[in-house]
Amino acid sequence: MKLRSLQICLFGLLLLAAGQAGAVLDVTVTEGVSGAIPVAVTPFTWEGEGSPPEDVAQIVGANLARSGLFRVLGRERLAGAPAGPDDFLSEQWAAVGAEYLVIGRLRPEGERVLIEFHVFDVLANQRLGGFRIPVPPEMLRRGAHRVSDIVYEQITGDEGAFSARIAYVGVTGRGDERRFTLEVADSDGADPRTLYRSSEPLMSPAWSPDGRYLVYVSFENRRSEVFRHNVETGARDRLASYPGINSAPAWSPDGERLAMSLSRDGTPNIYIMDLDSGALTQVTRSNAIDTEPAWSADGETLYFTSDRAGSPQIYEMRLSGGSARRLTFEGSSAGAATVSPDGEAVVYVQGDGGELRIARLDLETRQVTLLTRGRFDKSPSFAPNGSMILYSTTERGRGILGSVSRDGRVHQRLAARTGEVREPAWSPL
Amino acid sequence: MNAMLRWGLIVLMIGLLAACAQPKRDLSEAERQAAQAAAAEAEAEAEAAERARRDAEARGLGADGDLSVDPLDDPDSLLAERLVYFDLDRDAVRSEFIPMLEAHARYLSQNPDARLRLEGHADERGTREYNLALGERRAQSVRRVMNLNGARDTQLEVISYGEEMPVAFTQTEDAWARNRRVELVYEVRR
Numbered sequence: 257m258k259l260r261s262l263q264i265c266l267f268g269l270l271l272l273a274a275g276q277a278g279a280v281l282d283v284t285v286t287e288g289v290s291g292a293i294p295v296a297v298t299p300f301t302w303e304g305e306g307s308p309p310e311d312v313a314q315i316v317g318a319n320l321a322r323s324g325l326f327r328v329l330g331r332e333r334l335a336g337a338p339a340g341p342d343d344f345l346s347e348q349w350a351a352v353g354a355e356y357l358v359i360g361r362l363r364p365e366g367e368r369v370l371i372e373f374h375v376f377d378v379l380a381n382q383r384l385g386g387f388r389i390p391v392p393p394e395m396l397r398r399g400a401h402r403v404s405d406i407v408y409e410q411i412t413g414d415e416g417a418f419s420a421r422i423a424y425v426g427v428t429g430r431g432d433e434r435r436f437t438l439e440v441a442d443s444d445g446a447d448p449r450t451l452y453r454s455s456e457p458l459m460s461p462a463w464s465p466d467g468r469y470l471v472y473v474s475f476e477n478r479r480s481e482v483f484r485h486n487v488e489t490g491a492r493d494r495l496a497s498y499p500g501i502n503s504a505p506a507w508s509p510d511g512e513r514l515a516m517s518l519s520r521d522g523t524p525n526i527y528i529m530d531l532d533s534g535a536l537t538q539v540t541r542s543n544a545i546d547t548e549p550a551w552s553a554d555g556e557t558l559y560f561t562s563d564r565a566g567s568p569q570i571y572e573m574r575l576s577g578g579s580a581r582r583l584t585f586e587g588s589s590a591g592a593a594t595v596s597p598d599g600e601a602v603v604y605v606q607g608d609g610g611e612l613r614i615a616r617l618d619l620e621t622r623q624v625t626l627l628t629r630g631r632f633d634k635s636p637s638f639a640p641n642g643s644m645i646l647y648s649t650t651e652r653g654r655g656i657l658g659s660v661s662r663d664g665r666v667h668q669r670l671a672a673r674t675g676e677v678r679e680p681a682w683s684p685l
Numbered sequence: 686m687n688a689m690l691r692w693g694l695i696v697l698m699i700g701l702l703a704a705c706a707q708p709k710r711d712l713s714e715a716e717r718q719a720a721q722a723a724a725a726e727a728e729a730e731a732e733a734a735e736r737a738r739r740d741a742e743a744r745g746l747g748a749d750g751d752l753s754v755d756p757l758d759d760p761d762s763l764l765a766e767r768l769v770y771f772d773l774d775r776d777a778v779r780s781e782f783i784p785m786l787e788a789h790a791r792y793l794s795q796n797p798d799a800r801l802r803l804e805g806h807a808d809e810r811g812t813r814e815y816n817l818a819l820g821e822r823r824a825q826s827v828r829r830v831m832n833l834n835g836a837r838d839t840q841l842e843v844i845s846y847g848e849e850m851p852v853a854f855t856q857t858e859d860a861w862a863r864n865r866r867v868e869l870v871y872e873v874r875r
Contacts, residue, residue, distance in 0.1 A: 430854070457849035459813060479844050480817065501821050501845060504814040517814060522825075524818045545818040561815055567774075568815050591812035605812050612810065631856070634812055653856055679813070 281445025298337035324666025428675035553599030790834030796875035817847030
């Protein structure tokens, strides 16, 4: 199942990318699938002065490869790029093994750069579509992600998620030198921006459904408290600072409520805060640990971790009433549930023999599939189109991010050049 | 103060050793006599301090208002121990830590103004938010033991850092055992 050519090709792309400033996360495809669709992305022609500001084709190719659905042909194998859509010769591209072809050009137009590109189905010998995206020059990278989304959708019929961003916690140093940061980067890890910096721990970042806010737990006052942070303006306010633990914030799908785990009455229980009024409603009442709430796609059910039966397991509870029902029975423990965007599966952390792995529970068939094979795989987060799952893992004792396709077949790693990264949270589209 | 004296003595002895290691002719007779005198004096002072400490102990720690050494600073006291370790996935205080917690509880009951933070921690095996709750449970277990031994709730603050502040960084049983802990941190001494 290993896909050597993809690794080599991606390694080549990484070499190209190595000179770019700010690319803090390096991506490596560790395992691919043999059935990936071969696609050629020719370098986009630059029609302005000097050298092109961004290698858009490289960004698009790396995105497509990362989805696991595509095998991107190395540039050395590409036949000469057609000057325009009328010069497309399907035989020429079939000969190099491409099933799809993407060509494009970048043209300065006033204050903006116009990205123009075309997607061809080589086997069917037809053009699937031609597109134009005008972007400010400094937004060219985001434009390239938009191009990736369109190409992905043209070929697979599913919405792309490359324009979404990822938030994660970064850690550098040890002891008194330890520093925690909340970072927001492109979905490929490029262009990271530090949203907040602290000498005390930061944890549990979660996005608002409109993508404007992050909520997270900060220990800046030497105890756990929940904060809300406007990603654009930087404005932040404290939402929860009750006695005991304030943790595990999760935004409701309608954006109006926040589920949390609070131990204000001595043991951690699940509460829902109405964000308009600040009013709290207690959802669970147990003497056990109830934490890590996650909303169902329709906002009517909460999934959460509880050790009320001894070991931590995942339970579901209808908000309209009724008691909590245990969902997980495999392995020795389960926690950190997250619901797939289509609402059909819960992905969570399964503990077994002291090792933690990401597992997928089909809510219809109740079948459990292990998606990862690490020793400490935690904090799963779905891509907004459900195609991939990001999670925290370790490599030689260092915290890095892993990603796995929804079927568990394509694995990749995103490692920081320095320090550790963990707790990824994929933004909405 | 006692500890400082002892350190001073150690530093002095290291200095003397270093001096001895040098060729003899570099050390004049007068210098050597002065050094010996200083060493003897330091030794006498250390002995006096040790006597004072034993006397104080005989009178009962903390009962003597004139006692200048805070027992929290005594490296030989149980109060010098500030770490409680836990078994995997457990929050029960192991019996070996009870005498130490009793000593701290006694100190708190004798010093009503003293304030202690109980900081709970977990190892990395478990989900992060669950571990945050587990760290709190461990700190609450420690608080219960101290309550039973005379420490007031108002003197104790329970905090959890979960797995966010490890002290050992390898992925080994030994490192995990060191990370599963409650740290006793005095915010206010007597």
